[in-house]
Amino acid sequence: MAANGKLGGENLAFLEVKDVSREIFNNNGKYLKIIDDINFSVADGEFLSLIGPSGCGKTTLLRVISGLDNPEKGEVTLAGEKIVKPSVSRGYVFQHGSLYPWETIRQNIGSGLQAVQGKKFDQKLVDHFIEIMGLKGFEDAYPNQVSGGMAQRAALARSLVLNPQLLLLDEPMGALDAFTRVDVQNIVYKIWQEKKTTMILVTHDIDEAIYLSQRILVMTPHPGRVKEIVRNDLPFPRKRDSSEFLETRKRLQQILNFK
């Protein structure tokens, strides 16, 4: 059993994705199915990863869950409530460049909090997140004056200060170099352990998915469908060079048809 003992319980369904399909008109005026008939559920406090080749609709699925996009068919419910539009209860961390370049790191982190709480928002909470994200000393810098890793940690903090029920991570480490990526992965892991926030991570990095998540949802493209949901019961904290880790990776690679 995983650290917080609420692994993948279909009975404890917190987030439910039911028969979700998303279709768009492409530039040639043709109807295109991006994701088709997606069904799965996520338990409260669970960490789930979505992996699959590019074009399999991972991000589309995440956007539907956030409410940024609405599905043509099916529905997504969170704690029984249907999701129709974005909300502060569902944090969303973008791949990169979503921080407001005209606000300092501190202002960025506090921007959602200020929107929710008004002018007298909880500055101490912002300071707390600056601290745990390792942004001390850079809080008054502008986003283009800090490294990509710092910017992503700030983006993470901006969502987390709102204490979301569900945190959606859209390849937030995708644009980072290898060293910085591990660094941000560790922070995500630490926060998940501490806050027990339900998290869904979109990634194309198999190791990242194995390192962080309790279940891994593998998708296939054209149109995006669920191929398999792989349980990942390795004990936390996980070691990237353990034989079980490598075995899990091999299994995932087989599912993804890697040679």
Add this chain to the structure above:
Amino acid sequence: MENSKRVIFNKKYWKGWSSGWNIFSILAVVVALVENLLVASSESVDNGPYRIFLLIFIFYLLFVYLVGYFFSSRVKFYSGHFAQLNISLGILLCVQDLLTEKFGTLALPYFVSFAQILEQMRYDALLLLESTISSLVLWLISFVIGALIGVVLGILLGRYRQFNYWSFPYLKVIGIIPAAAWMPLTMVVFPNSFLAEVFLIVLSVWFPVAFMTIGGVQGILPTYFEAAYTLGFSEHRIIQKIVIPGALPNIFIGIFTSLGLSFTMLVISEMIGAKVGLGWYINWAKSTGNYSQLYGAIVIMALLFSIIFALINKIQEKVLRWRQMAS
């Protein structure tokens, strides 16, 4: 001497500092003063104001040179950078003095020596001051109104599709008309000339600002808005925290574009309708054929408009400092 050889790099004041150039620059202005004193004049001009101007210039150059040399490295960058330019200024002053007042190669009444311009400005000081203040007030009121209208319309047109659909085609056609074309009508329709002038300047300002603002709003990354939706931003907050700051770089381009148009319209409208102001003063000089008055007004305009330009530039630097990368 070791100091003079050292090359100091500064992004803004990139020319190196050297005692030689600084002393040359002072000498160049001293030469201009000595020339004015010694060479016999062919026109009757009161050279007093010009000589005082040159003396102030010399002392100013000496001052920044010494302060830079002994006390402030910032002033040193500054005085070092502009030393060579100041030499050219000294030479130009000397040459224009010889060509006009001294030898009369460029003759009156169309060509006037700088000394005579200064003399005229001193003679008309009160009137010029009054005209300058009047022009400045008229410009400021009109420009602020025009820029505000432009920004507000630009944000509405850039952010709201329906508003854009119904109004932009009309506004585009109206906005492209030169403001001066409305002049005969406005002079008749408005109850007084001040309002007519304000209207004309506003008309020349709002469109470039609005047009650039639209582009600025539409160029904001969609991710910024999507992030805002997940962070609980209200529409009011989106305008305040994303649309306005995101469009500001473009808004400033629009403001700078319309700046020149507004100055043009200011002078033209004052020439036509006003009984005071720099445009009126020029028109008055034209009717009396006193071209040193015209040049005096031009000198003031050059100064005034440069200061306004520099101020807005400073404001832009301050407001958009987030664009500067870490140094």
